[in-house]
Amino acid sequence: MKFLINHIKRYRFLLGELVKKGIRLKYRRSYLGVIWSLIEPLLTTVVLVIVFGTLFNNKKPTFPLYIISGRLIYTFFSQSTKAASKSIRKNASMIKKVYVPKYLYPLSQVLFNYVIFMISLIVLVLVAVYCKTPPTFLIWQMIPALVFLLVISVGAGMVLSTMDVFFRDTEYLWNVMLMIIMYLCAIFYYPERLLKSGFAWILKYNPLYCIIDIFRGSVLGYMATAWDYAYAAAFSIFAIVFGIFIFDKKQDEFILHI
Amino acid sequence: MAAQKNAGDKDTEEKKKEKVLRRPPEEEIIIRGGKGASIRRKEIGPESEVPSGTGKVAGGNAPANGEALAVHKEVAVKVDHLSMKFNLSQEKLDSLKEWFIKFLKRDIKYDEFWALKDINFTLYKGERLGILGLNGAGKSTLLKAIAGVYKPTEGSVYRKGVLAPLLELGAGFDMQYTARENIYLYGAVLGYSKEFIDSKFDEIIKFSELQKFIDVPLKNYSSGMKTRLGFAICTAVDPDILILDEVLSVGDAKFRKKSEKKITSMFSSDVTVLFVSHSLAQVRRICDKAMILDHGKLLAYGDVEEIADRYEEMTEK
Known part of the structure; x- marks a missing residue:
């Protein structure tokens, strides 16, 4: 325990610096800077609402809110895991010179994206006002959803960064996977028909969909199912344990491959 | 896991306090390779952690000049039976597909390469060691192993104090x-x-x-x-x-x-x-x-x- 506290004390500053670096560099030399993290989801949501609202003839007033809540979660997951998967290779020159716990690199990548994600949550307020959907007390569900999301992203980031050291293909493979995940997360369509069909398992066993559903519940004011909670929690724990296990097992070999 | 901490003697305690703000934490580190590999890190307290037998390493070369003084000095770096092995893969298996096919065929070949083999020496505080050797003799590998960048395949590295690599x-x-x-x-x-x-x-x-x-x-x-x-x-x-x-x-x-x-x-x-x-x-x-x-x-x-x-x-x- 004492070891752990010392460890945190020792590396807190470094982790902070790495997170800061990610945030600073992301919007460096752009005029609007961090405001982009608000504009970007808004613009894509407008497009999605127009396209899919017309295509599926969707007239529900809460449809924009539905889309943006799903999209925000998905975007964070994809950005953070992508960044984490490259983190070890990108910091190769540091790793070759100085010993620091290597998990700090993928972790910092996920965390800096998390900070930006938190900022981008502001757009939810705007869209909620636009959709005339006042928050209910069910908004507390946002907290577990955000916790699950962070844990699952860190876990996935650890696994991906480990794999990427040994196989560059990981990045490209993960890009393809992320696209598939996007279509399987019911971001821009309503899941009811899919849930009634024989393909319900696609959503039920998709941890990211479960998290999105909980998150939407908090915004739109409905209670997510117990299954969503149980599965998202179980999968998050699995992801982080598996991620730490794999990373820890392989981290001493990183130096030989980067 | 937690290192034992006895009540330290006053001198080191005072020294530590003085330096706390000015420098990164002074610490002892032992990096072990091979089975049960581990890194033990401990912020310095009493000097009880120095591995035994520190006086007579380096094959009796060190005290040749009759400098018995050295024996009483503090150990700064101790390298104990350090070996570093690298696998040089004959073909570069950078892609998953290639690796998978080779793996199924049990066809992954490595050339073992010992960059360092059974290195032993002890440096006392204040000593300045020049490392000589031709290109590829293992000089940089040795330095990186001491810095903690490489984990030893076998043996261990002990060092004490703030390191500037x-x-x-x-x-x-x-x-x-x-x-x-x-x-x-x-x-x-x-x-x-x-x-x-x-x-x-x-x-x-x-x-x-x-x-x-x-x-x-x-x-x-x-x-x-x-x-x-x-x-x-x-x-x-x-x-x-x-x-x-x-x-x-x-x-x-x-x-x-x-x-x-x-x-x-x-x-x-x-x-x-x-x-x-x-x-x-x-x-x-x-x-x-x-x-x-x-x-x-x-x-x-x-x-x-x-x-x-x-x-x-x-x-x-």
């Missing part, structure tokens, strides 16, 4: 970051605290002579400027152990002189030095001990003059 200066910076930001980032990687970097910031800039370019992204720097910055950051710390890998042969003549002066100025403060250089003259000037590495094996260890002469003979053949 001057390896591949100029690498490891973020190119989009400015010098100012890089100083903080790099300092954090080296284990400096924010207060420490704040207090040393001006000194670093002044030494590296980059006053005009503090807020310029590093991608616009020349390689000499990056090296200077790297040197200034690494040496800001008043280290207990200084690892120098060819660093005194970079930069222009003026900076070379300046950096050598800075390094020599540290010698008075009981710093332990591990120095790799191809310049024998420099090794003679700086070091008091030396070793010869050849194909990963420790050929000779002893006083610098004796070893340097021997190395000269070897290379002239």
Whole structure:
């Protein structure tokens, strides 16, 4: 325990610096800077609402809110895991010179994206006002959803960064996977028909969909199912344990491959 | 896991308090390889952790001059049966598909390569070791193993005190970051605290002579400027152990002189030095001990003059 506290004390500053670096560099030399993290989801949501609202003839007033809540979660997951998967290779020159716990690199990548994600949550307020959907007390569900999301992203980031050291293909493979995940997360369509069909398992066993559903519940004011909670929690724990296990097992070999 | 902490004697306690703000935590580190590999890290308390048998390592070479004094000195670095093995894959298996096919066919071949084989030596506080050897003898690997970058395949490395690794200066910076930001980032990687970097910031800039370019992204720097910055950051710390890998042969003549002066100025403060250089003259000037590495094996260890002469003979053949 004492070891752990010392460890945190020792590396807190470094982790902070790495997170800061990610945030600073992301919007460096752009005029609007961090405001982009608000504009970007808004613009894509407008497009999605127009396209899919017309295509599926969707007239529900809460449809924009539905889309943006799903999209925000998905975007964070994809950005953070992508960044984490490259983190070890990108910091190769540091790793070759100085010993620091290597998990700090993928972790910092996920965390800096998390900070930006938190900022981008502001757009939810705007869209909620636009959709005339006042928050209910069910908004507390946002907290577990955000916790699950962070844990699952860190876990996935650890696994991906480990794999990427040994196989560059990981990045490209993960890009393809992320696209598939996007279509399987019911971001821009309503899941009811899919849930009634024989393909319900696609959503039920998709941890990211479960998290999105909980998150939407908090915004739109409905209670997510117990299954969503149980599965998202179980999968998050699995992801982080598996991620730490794999990373820890392989981290001493990183130096030989980067 | 937690290291035992006895009540430390007053001297070290006081020393520690004095330095707390000014330097990264002083610590003992033992890196073990092989089975049960581990890194033990402990902030310094009493000196109970020094592994046994520290007096007589180095094959009896060290006290040859009758310097019994050395035995009573504190151990700064102890390398114990250190071996490093690398797998050189015959083909580069960078893609998953290739690897998978080969894996199924059980066709992954490696050439074993021992970059270091059974290295033993002990450095006491204040000793300055020159590491000699041809290219590929394992000099840099040894330094990196001591710095903790490589984990030993077998054996262990023990070191005590604040370490300043001057390896591949100029690498490891973020190119989009400015010098100012890089100083903080790099300092954090080296284990400096924010207060420490704040207090040393001006000194670093002044030494590296980059006053005009503090807020310029590093991608616009020349390689000499990056090296200077790297040197200034690494040496800001008043280290207990200084690892120098060819660093005194970079930069222009003026900076070379300046950096050598800075390094020599540290010698008075009981710093332990591990120095790799191809310049024998420099090794003679700086070091008091030396070793010869050849194909990963420790050929000779002893006083610098004796070893340097021997190395000269070897290379002239």
